Amino acid sequence: MKIRLALLLCLSLHLVPSQAQEAIRVGVELQPYQPYSEVENGEYRGYARELLDAFAAEQGYRFVYTPLPVRRLLGDFLGGRVDLKFPDHPQWNADQKAGHPVRYSQPAAPYVDGVLVKPQYLGQGKARIRLLGTQNGFTPWPYLEDIRAQRIKLIQANQIESLLLMAASDRVDAVYLNPRVVTHQLRQMRLAPDALVFDPQLAHVEDHYYLSSIHHPELIEAFDRFLERRAELVAAIRLRHGL
Template sequence: MRALLTLLACLPFTLAALTHAETFKVGVELQPYLPYSNVQDGQYLGYGRDLLDAFAAHQGHEFIYQPLPVRRLLSDFLNDRVDFKYPDNPRWNADQKKGYALHYSQAAAPAIDGVLVKPEFLGQGSARLHRLGTQRGFTPWPYLDEIKAGKILLIQANQIDSLLAMAMNDRIDGVYLNPQVIQHQFYNSAEKSLVFDPKLPYQDDHYFLSSIRHPEVIKQFDAFLSSQAELVQMLKDRHGISDPLSGQ
């Protein structure tokens, strides 16, 4: 009898978990951007994968990851071909998102984007920035006015390696990207690294999980980020994700 009462006491929670456990398709970026994310042999990897997997396991959901080129990812997301988009940010493609009721999570990861230069150019200011490189699909927000006015030529490339080579060979004056991604590219490399210049305009921001049709899961994700803050920090530490401005 005692065993039966115990089973009955647990049953509502089990049924609730089963009721709320679902399978979702998460659209992710098909590009190398470690330590945040990467795709190898069709498999989504990096901090984003570990974080979302931990949340799915905690909640009882199953996430199927769909790596897509950046532009197609937004299109598939807005047209309900994927349930979630990661990473996302309310400022990204704001014009294309008009008319859609998007739901954004709490911040899932810090993301500072700024200009990296050769060490000898550190602290020389923005007057020397005539050719600025960035990855295709990225928007150098702090420099848009200068780009539109023709004061800065924006050069885009599909591969980060190409941008780094152009900067090291002085074909561009700086690279606008996330400093931690650049540090990861140069990790264990004998090649001299570019350095983040905090005196140049930068964007201090975060990555978010977004959804149109599943605000309830976004709320679950927010609760997970709060209740499992120690686990989330452990994942950040494991992947070397921190605030690049700390100690500046």
């Protein structure tokens, strides 16, 4: 009887997926960026957390989230100190990623990055923008030519809250950020929801965030299958977070 129990125990251990045996380190951004993500009391939260948790639960993975400043996150990712990175994009830090076989997932979260101005400046075009604020780590792609030609001066800050206050007090002419994130932040700051508004007539970027890995392409393949197979669940998570 004891031999039979030992054999059953051994077999059951072999049936446990190997990925459940060790933690998978997921590198994420420390900066608050709701509704996509934030870190509160050391806990990673938001749309990204719910999406990745749903994937991990279905596949039997054990994810450990490691929130890091944007630049350190890139270094830890390229150095192999985290297994997965979210968010990521093929265009981001392409020169630093050169030589690393980065594998990107299918689109995991839609986003828009663009220019937000005070309501009275809406529709007045690019010509009035001399000082453009954005967050450290952000690249205002549609305005790089103007910045390099010194037609626009780029002002960067670590905190979105600081940028919004600068725009509200006319210390910058506009900010280049994600409108959904700005809306959330204005609410948190108890400012009017239309204190800054997205100007769709100005150049902006509509794209997606991706999950990436260097050393574990099999995880990206599994995530892609999850996105396709559980499309309804993914859509419900997006709706829940206003995406």
